[in-house]
Amino acid sequence: MAVTEERLFGKAIKRREDPRFITGRGTYVDDVKLPGMTYAAFVRSPHAHARIKSVDATAAKKMPGVVAVYTGQDVQVGGLPCGWMLPGIKVPTRPVLAQGKARYVGEPIAIVIADSAYAAKDAAEAVKVTYEPLKGVSDGKKAHQQGAPQLFDEIAQNECFYWTIGDKAATEAAFTSAATVVRQPLLNQRLIPNAIEPRACVASYSGATGELTLWVTSQNPHVHRLLMAAFVLAIPETKMRVISPDVGGGFGSKIFVYNEEVVCSWASKALGRPVKWTAERRESFLNDAHGRDHVTEAEMAFDRDGKVTGLRVKTHANLGAYLSTFAPLIPSYLYGPLLSGVYKIPAIFCEVWGMLTNTAPVDAYRGAGRPEATYVVERMMDRAADQLKLDPAELRRKNFIPKFTDGAPYQTPVAFAYDSGNYEPVLKRALELAGYEQARRDQAAGRAKGKYLGVGISTYIEACGPAPSAVAGSLGAGAGLWESGQVRVHPSGSVTVFTGSHSHGQGHETTFAQLVADELGIPMEQVEVVHGDTAQIPFGMGTYGSRSACVGGSAIVKCLDKIKEKGRKIAAHLLEANEQDIVFGGGAWSVKGSPDKKKAWGEVALMAYLAHNIPQGMEPGLEATSFYDPVNFTFPFGAHIAVVEVDPDTGAVKILKYVAVDDVGRVINPMIVDGMVHGGIAQGVGQALWEHGVYADDGQLLSGTMMDYAMPKADALPSYVTERTVTPSPHNPLGVKGAGETGTIASTPAIANAVIDALEPFGVTHLDIPLTPQKVWKAVAAAKR
């Protein structure tokens, strides 16, 4: 086999998954078609809160093509589990089909199964459900008030949990002695994820083997298998196989176990036929887990020098009607610990009320808790700069945590110990790229002529690859936070990599192959990457929290270490040399000092399988499995700057320039990282300017289609300027950090700060996101009156 000396790590290599996607030959769940397959449609509650008096399927069952109709009474399985417990949390039972009461619009009540999707939808219309409507509540803060409608009798005032972090007394003291206090209520609106591929599943139970195979749009097939088999269906994991083939984006919404896949799985067994369900977009809006939805009061204390001395945060987090799989984690441990940002803040205290309301469940959405925290910190920094009459860049610089890159972590007052950081250079570079000084001059000149420019900065921190498992367990996790990898070297020397990570756009088939080929010094074509099938890969945790490179990639490196170690022993044996004298490089093992004495990668691989001449007592074969449990999160950071123009007559915001300087540690494939940063920025801009999941007070979803829920389109966005600095993570073998969510975390406050900066001449000090033309226009009009 040819060997390659070229370093592949760090190269912008084109993606190997692309040929199938650009020719229309990907395999998404909805493309799966099985013999005898049936199609499911769900009957959903049109009421936000109602007692279910009766469900009558007589007429539906008589319709052509209908195979079966099942209600909550029929489907006797466990409730959907919640995978994270907080102290004192009250966990409501979440039935897979509503029983007794429906608690949000779109909650599934019954499943109709037919020979075609059209027949199933027809019959679903014919299922008669009699409801007794009840008063509903959709706002997290209103749900907390005395006399608010109660979702569950056993959960008083709809308070699911109360959680705090930080030092209350120290924070009070900081405020007592503050020179300046900046106060601002902040709304972080509800978002609806909207991966372009709607969720789907195909469940196929074999009566012959007793095995259930589930194709499902999942970011974490093993987590799906574990939760469904052990907690819901009560079947051995060995009798369930979960396949997540090509998945069309997730952004968090495809982490969780939902009603539909459970009911289809149960029904497939009941019928002995495969059952397929594919969400209509309307159903995605109603039943996919939503994101964010925080109502916050933030206060920041400053001393006379403009240094932050304290931060106090009170947040009502709307969790929806039931707890989705990781719902309690998002507004607690992925939120409070991020409140120090990139700043030295001596005292922080954060209180969170987790509230149940008559809305779709809320869980992780791109960034998950971290964007909410970053929005608080970065919005407050700008708000403070305004109040203190300081330049927002200067205020940030003044408060940065000094450089720490020698391996010693920085301990914040809110649990996190950042791994490494160097915040000044990213801001400096971003200011240069944005032409900050010039932008300020243009702004001043423009204002005189009725042209309103704004400049917004956000210097963010992220926490990627939640870890370690033991700490997570002590904080309430129902899962470990490691990742698995398995590397199988074949006799010819080619390699199959099995990873517990899951790609739904991230390009793991390329980056992991690149990583392995680089480490082994073999061509990438000799490396295949397998993911997304519980029958092929060891138990793995999947992809979320920007963890695939830092945790999944590290697990693969650990496998390679073991393989190289065994290879060294075989090579030493073949070369009749001392093991300590053997070095590996350029796809071969050679004897130190005599580079001609060597055994190529392929020769050693072949011998491992021939086993004709390997060290005595050694097992034949060449493969390794690793489970990598990181010691800490990784903490990427960066500075994003937006320059916008606001049209005072229409309220429209135009993004003139967007600069992102990120530090995500070492980078395996810069093309892929840039792509993720671009997409992340767009999603964050969407939150800043347009996206808003709106429920009426009584719980009707008002933004239930793509006509009403405005997502960023090509013509509303600019091209982005991206650059990077590199501060490796000191605690994982690759030095990588994570890049999947940075853009989303950084861009929302950068854009919001820019728009509010543009509105300064109108006396605007704050507006809640999204900053739609209507909202901006109203603010301008109010100022003019």
Next chain:
Amino acid sequence: MKLPVKVTINGQSYSHEVEPRLLLVHYIREVVGLTGTHVGCDTSQCGACTILMDGQAVKACTLFTVQADGARIMTIEGLAKNGELHPIQMGFWEKHGLQCGFCTPGMIMAAHQLLERYPKPSEEQIRHQLEGNLCRCTGYHNIVKAIQWAADQMAGKK
């Protein structure tokens, strides 16, 4: 009641009896079995189902199959000729114009019409013409680059 339809898809003729309400995208995916055309929203906003019908980029989720009777259709599967990728496909690959790949077939078909209208498109023209196609992964940055790359290639070939 079923009605007869005859269509040509990617150069091949098909005739079937279909329900009048059968959506064209379901016909292409379920009856003909070409699953490269995707359904993202059912309501013509996302553009994942974009195909070319008699040379026009249309959204196959809001057309009935019977409306396509007699039409010549091209889907993503018909774009590469003799195993050679179309320059737009190459552009998307070259410039990393896709991540999860779900919006990609519709995006490429929309780009096909865009480049017919504007063989040398400006960034603004590309962005405006893609207004009917949603991508949630790329932030459009590299899609614009991919189409510019394809335009350059196609201009060079002429």
